[in-house]
Amino acid sequence: MGLRDYLRVARRHWWLPLISVVLAFGVALIVNLNTTPVYAARVTFFFSTPLASVSELYGASMFNASRLATYAKLLTSDEVCDPLAETPGVGLDAQQVRKAISSETLPDTVMMEVSVADRDRDRALLLITRLTNHFKNAVEELERPSPTEPSAVKVTVVSGPALDEDPIAPNPVRNFALAIIAGLVVGAVGVVSRELADRTIRTAEALQVLASAPVLTSVPIDEGSLFGSPSASALTEALRAVRTRVQCAAASDSVKTLAVTSAVPGEGRSTTACGLALLFAESGQRVLVVDAELRRPRLAAFLGREGSAGLSGVLDGTAALEQVLQPWGAGLWLLAGGRTPPNPSELLSSPRMTQLVDDVRRRFDVVIFDCPPLLPVTDAAVVAARTDGTLLVVRARRTTSAQVTGAIRTLDAVNATLLGCVLNMVTRKGPDAMPNYDSYLAGPKPPSRGRGGWRMQAVA
Numbered sequence: 001m002g003l004r005d006y007l008r009v010a011r012r013h014w015w016l017p018l019i020s021v022v023l024a025f026g027v028a029l030i031v032n033l034n035t036t037p038v039y040a041a042r043v044t045f046f047f048s049t050p051l052a053s054v055s056e057l058y059g060a061s062m063f064n065a066s067r068l069a070t071y072a073k074l075l076t077s078d079e080v081c082d083p084l085a086e087t088p089g090v091g092l093d094a095q096q097v098r099k100a101i102s103s104e105t106l107p108d109t110v111m112m113e114v115s116v117a118d119r120d121r122d123r124a125l126l127l128i129t130r131l132t133n134h135f136k137n138a139v140e141e142l143e144r145p146s147p148t149e150p151s152a153v154k155v156t157v158v159s160g161p162a163l164d165e166d167p168i169a170p171n172p173v174r175n176f177a178l179a180i181i182a183g184l185v186v187g188a189v190g191v192v193s194r195e196l197a198d199r200t201i202r203t204a205e206a207l208q209v210l211a212s213a214p215v216l217t218s219v220p221i222d223e224g225s226l227f228g229s230p231s232a233s234a235l236t237e238a239l240r241a242v243r244t245r246v247q248c249a250a251a252s253d254s255v256k257t258l259a260v261t262s263a264v265p266g267e268g269r270s271t272t273a274c275g276l277a278l279l280f281a282e283s284g285q286r287v288l289v290v291d292a293e294l295r296r297p298r299l300a301a302f303l304g305r306e307g308s309a310g311l312s313g314v315l316d317g318t319a320a321l322e323q324v325l326q327p328w329g330a331g332l333w334l335l336a337g338g339r340t341p342p343n344p345s346e347l348l349s350s351p352r353m354t355q356l357v358d359d360v361r362r363r364f365d366v367v368i369f370d371c372p373p374l375l376p377v378t379d380a381a382v383v384a385a386r387t388d389g390t391l392l393v394v395r396a397r398r399t400t401s402a403q404v405t406g407a408i409r410t411l412d413a414v415n416a417t418l419l420g421c422v423l424n425m426v427t428r429k430g431p432d433a434m435p436n437y438d439s440y441l442a443g444p445k446p447p448s449r450g451r452g453g454w455r456m457q458a459v460a
Helices: 003-012 015-034 054-075 078-085 094-100 121-142 172-197 204-211 234-253 269-282 299-303 311-316 344-348 351-363 379-384 401-413
Strands: 039-048 101-105 111-118 154-163 215-220 257-262 287-291 325-327 332-335 366-370 389-395 418-426
Touching: 015 172, 039 054, 039 121, 054 078, 054 101, 054 111, 054 121, 078 094, 078 121, 094 101, 094 111, 094 121, 111 121, 121 154, 204 215, 204 401, 204 418, 215 234, 234 269, 234 389, 234 418, 257 269, 257 351, 257 379, 269 287, 269 299, 269 332, 269 366, 269 389, 269 418, 287 299, 287 351, 299 332, 311 344, 311 351, 344 351, 344 379, 351 366, 379 401, 389 401
Parallel strands: 215 418, 257 366, 257 389, 287 332, 287 366, 389 418
Antiparallel strands: 039 111, 039 154, 101 111, 325 332
């Protein structure tokens, strides 16, 4: 993925990290408001040996530094904690006092900072005050060689005992900072998970890489567009791009018959087929659009024509082609699907279908077959194998990669020629939006068409 892809993903899922951060921030706020404050009282001790010479002082310092760990253990011993628990007004047992005491040796010194944490600030100060006296006496007594000699270690209070002005918990700044970090991490994981789980086709670039075929155009969501009106639209221009590229292919490879299909239902292949037929007719060519969806014929109803007789009758021999062709607009004819036969695949793969394709190729400049989807049934593959080229319609943000791959494999299996893909129903807004042609194409608002206007509706 390139930088543009990452930016597109960020724009698509920006709300997920935001929601995660807001929720985490709310949790941190609740924690801060409902946590009972904990106060800390501190004192700092300095340990020294009463010796005179420099060499003796250095040796004594090394001796004291090595014993600081022992003094830290002494802080939570019964020698110190039991008297503290028995102090009037404390109201704690020795184990609770032991848990409240912590110590830290200051690096490269013979100093130790001792703290007592408690929810009652007065009790914290009382404990640290009593601890200072008990600990100092305990160390000096243990380091006394004999009852008549002075202690080998002198304990000096260099700071405290004093109570911190602010409670040590909760820490709102730290909690909010951790909440923001956690929210961003959870949001990022959610974005990655959603992106990995989303297997739908969103961009023309992704479709082209997957299909190994050109994406002829991206068709925007534009329900209710007017074809044949003086003003252009992004939808019309997108389909004109397909017409132009098919015409270029026809100039070199003699493409006259075209199958329009999709992987699954609901991707807009019928709208695409009819739109292309109208635009080819608009350019002055004789165009036939054939409803090859014999299981669910719908083009006749879509275009407002009779659909009881059509392709199925020609293929089963009950009707002649001339009898079922219906004119629709200047230069455009419709061959409806007709009645639904019991054996659509057999009819479409029959010699009469091959003969029909050859016949309409001679009669018309362009023949467009509106085919059923490729994956549910084999009908579309049978028709595509008999035409000069195939267009695969893919609906943006709905058709999956697996469905596109399956459709292309089906076409390859019958040696159908895939001219390219049409990415349909592309959003006009958001990170996956197609380029905005509206400002360029905008012109005077045309008068609405009355009876006979060509209004297209989205058809699967």
